[in-house]
Amino acid sequence: MKLLSLVFKELRYRKVNSSIILLTVIVACTVSVAIFSLSRASENETRKIMREQGLNLYIFPKGTDLIDFYTVNNLRVFPENYVDILAESRTFDAVRHLTGILQVKYPDWKDPNGSSHQIMLIGYKDEAMQRFLPQQEIMGTDVEKGTVHVGSLLSRNIPEGVPFRIADKDGRIHEFRISKRLEEGRGITDQGVAFNLADLQALLGMEGQINKIEALGCVCHDGRIKNARNQVQSIFPDLEVTEISSIAEARENQRLMMNKYGAFLIPFVVLSCLLITGLLFYQNVSARSRETGLLKALGTDRKGILFLFLAKAFILGLTGGIAGFFIGNAVAGYFGREIFRFTAADIRILWNMFIYTVIIFPLLWMLASWVPALIASRTDAAKILSEE
Amino acid sequence: MMLELKNITKKYRKGEEIFTVLEDVSFVLGKGEFLSVTGPSGSGKSTLLNIIGGLIHPDAGTVLFEGADVYESSEKQLSRYRKENIGFVFQQFHLMPYLTLYQNIKLACHKPSQCLQIETLIKKCSLSSLKNKFPSELSVGERQRAAFIRAIISEPVLLLADEPTGNLDPDNSTVLMSLIQEFNSNGGSVIIVSHDPGTAKLANRHISLHSGRVAIY
Numbered sequence: 001m002k003l004l005s006l007v008f009k010e011l012r013y014r015k016v017n018s019s020i021i022l023l024t025v026i027v028a029c030t031v032s033v034a035i036f037s038l039s040r041a042s043e044n045e046t047r048k049i050m051r052e053q054g055l056n057l058y059i060f061p062k063g064t065d066l067i068d069f070y071t072v073n074n075l076r077v078f079p080e081n082y083v084d085i086l087a088e089s090r091t092f093d094a095v096r097h098l099t100g101i102l103q104v105k106y107p108d109w110k111d112p113n114g115s116s117h118q119i120m121l122i123g124y125k126d127e128a129m130q131r132f133l134p135q136q137e138i139m140g141t142d143v144e145k146g147t148v149h150v151g152s153l154l155s156r157n158i159p160e161g162v163p164f165r166i167a168d169k170d171g172r173i174h175e176f177r178i179s180k181r182l183e184e185g186r187g188i189t190d191q192g193v194a195f196n197l198a199d200l201q202a203l204l205g206m207e208g209q210i211n212k213i214e215a216l217g218c219v220c221h222d223g224r225i226k227n228a229r230n231q232v233q234s235i236f237p238d239l240e241v242t243e244i245s246s247i248a249e250a251r252e253n254q255r256l257m258m259n260k261y262g263a264f265l266i267p268f269v270v271l272s273c274l275l276i277t278g279l280l281f282y283q284n285v286s287a288r289s290r291e292t293g294l295l296k297a298l299g300t301d302r303k304g305i306l307f308l309f310l311a312k313a314f315i316l317g318l319t320g321g322i323a324g325f326f327i328g329n330a331v332a333g334y335f336g337r338e339i340f341r342f343t344a345a346d347i348r349i350l351w352n353m354f355i356y357t358v359i360i361f362p363l364l365w366m367l368a369s370w371v372p373a374l375i376a377s378r379t380d381a382a383k384i385l386s387e388e
Numbered sequence: 389m390m391l392e393l394k395n396i397t398k399k400y401r402k403g404e405e406i407f408t409v410l411e412d413v414s415f416v417l418g419k420g421e422f423l424s425v426t427g428p429s430g431s432g433k434s435t436l437l438n439i440i441g442g443l444i445h446p447d448a449g450t451v452l453f454e455g456a457d458v459y460e461s462s463e464k465q466l467s468r469y470r471k472e473n474i475g476f477v478f479q480q481f482h483l484m485p486y487l488t489l490y491q492n493i494k495l496a497c498h499k500p501s502q503c504l505q506i507e508t509l510i511k512k513c514s515l516s517s518l519k520n521k522f523p524s525e526l527s528v529g530e531r532q533r534a535a536f537i538r539a540i541i542s543e544p545v546l547l548l549a550d551e552p553t554g555n556l557d558p559d560n561s562t563v564l565m566s567l568i569q570e571f572n573s574n575g576g577s578v579i580i581v582s583h584d585p586g587t588a589k590l591a592n593r594h595i596s597l598h599s600g601r602v603a604i605y
Contacts, residue, residue, distance in 0.1 A: 006484075006487075006495075009486050009487060009491075010486055012486070013485065013486030014486075290480075290482055291482075291484055293482070294482045294484070295495075296443070296467070296470075297441065297443065297470060297474075297476045298470070298471065298476075298495065298496050298538075298542075299467050299468065299470040299471020299472070299498070300467065300471075301463065301464050301467035302463060302467075381443050382434075382435075382438035382441075382443035382444045385443075385476075385478055385480070385482060385550075386434050386438070386550070387480075
């Protein structure tokens with residue numbers, strides 16, 4: 001009888017021992033894969049938000065959770081004429097260019113192939129120039145009515161010549177001519193569509209409403225951000241001003257925190273699981289002392305005995321590693337979509353990590369079983385077999 | 389001579405004390421001989437059997453098997469010596485709990501031709517209907533017969549039996565001893581360790597150990 005067949009039979013016979021060892025691998029692998037995937041997603045998230053840093057100021061409804069602004073639908077809206085009031089105001093001189101924006105997430109857009117996507121819809125009001133400041137050229141996004149600018153990610157799903165189709169709140173399909181296919185690296189617009197504000201408001205039934213003002217060309221260094229804040233709040237106490245960099249910083253801090261936790265949590269969980277495995281293998285060796293003694297009496301050498309235990313560790317490490325990889329990805333996918341909605345689509349199975357998983361975990365578990373396996377290979381067969 | 393033991397000595401340390409289990413034991417065993425070893429508990433019978441079987445290194449003396457010193461060989465050669473020449477029968481049977489009767493016997497097969505003999509031997513030992521049963525489903529006698537087939541399936545030249553009837557009732561003891569005798573009559577050599585004088589009488593040679601020394605030869 002082949003030793004490998006003996007390994008499989010023993011695995012089935014000592015189900016509790018085998019299952020607990022398998023569980024340790026699955027736990028260790030799941031935690032490692034999930035944290036690694038989330039950490040990668042967090043990195044992407046931060047990178048995308050960082051791209052937006054070129055925009056100087058945003059004006060939001062007061063109390064807006066800026067961390068979540070890009071990840072969940074910000075339903076706090078305010079009238080779009082606030083933009084014009086600011087542009088006309090003599091007391092507001094911190095910013096030259098003002099663009100009213102309605103930005104919402106559209107959870108179930110069907111591409112021409114019928115696949116469903118979560119996309120960002122961004123409606124741009126025509127740019128308003130601060131009336132009492134020297135005039136400059138338009139800086140913001142200008143989208144003609146009846147047309148859209150399609151982000152690079154969406155663009156791949158829409159063939160040339162095909163209009164952009166989207167259902168309104170009542171399920172009616174509207175068509176827009178694609179006047180521009182945007183290049184990659186446009187931040188949130190990568191996975192979004194830019195509309196003329198009026199078109200988007202009509203589509204969503206949110207006429208006259210916006211949820212942020214992009215303030216471009218701000219000269220807000222040397223503490224003028226504070227002035228801008230005070231100026232806006234003196235006109236609209238229900239609005240507040242923030243620098244886009246504060247959002248990016250918050251995300252960066254979140255990413256660093258995740259990396260920090262990951263750097264502690266992964267080794268802690270893996271080492272704990274390895275320790276438990278070592279103890280379980282030690283118990284397994286004790287329980288099987290008569291078997292190993294008998295195999296020695298039948299002529300199995302030390303290598304054969306080592307093989308019995310290391311092969312068991314390898315099989316469990318491999319099985320647990322594969323299972324843990326998929327569970328870890330599922331966990332990352334589930335929680336990641338909650339945490340990183342902006343880059344949720346980027347949380348994908350990292351197949352190159354699969355290779356590492358199927359190599360590292362079997363090896364680690366063989367390492368954990370190494371000392372118990374050595375003990376087994378040195379079993380005093382004569383002593384064990386003479387015991388009554 | 390097939391087997392020759394020269395001045396075998398084995399000592400064990402227990403704490404500060406050193407116990408001499410075997411002292412200056414020498415004897416020879418020819419091919420096809422049936423030797424019984426008797427003696428009181430602790431007289432060194434099992435240790436002697438394990439030394440012959442290549443499981444315990446003696447502290448002094450040599451074990452020559454077909455002219456070659458067993459303990460001069462490497463660990464790997466010692467494993468091969470056990471695999472190719474020795475069959476063990478233990479008092480406790482030592483069947484693998486997760487293998488069926490058939491699989492337990494097959495465990496000792498080293499060549500396909502040996503596996504072909506399993507069915508015949510199982511039938512001969514009246515175990516055919518039990519071949520797919522696990523050890524926990526077998527009676528004591530059935531387990532020992534299975535252990536006996538496992539010991540001889542690899543066609544060893546020397547069968548070492550340590551109190552093989554120690555856990556058996558008289559009927560099962562008789563069955564097992566007749567199987568061992570049949571192995572011997574087919575040319576196999578046997579060394580049996582037993583407390584039972586009746587069992588010892590079946591052998592054609594006998595030695596008795598007392599305090600690690602050969603008392604009767």
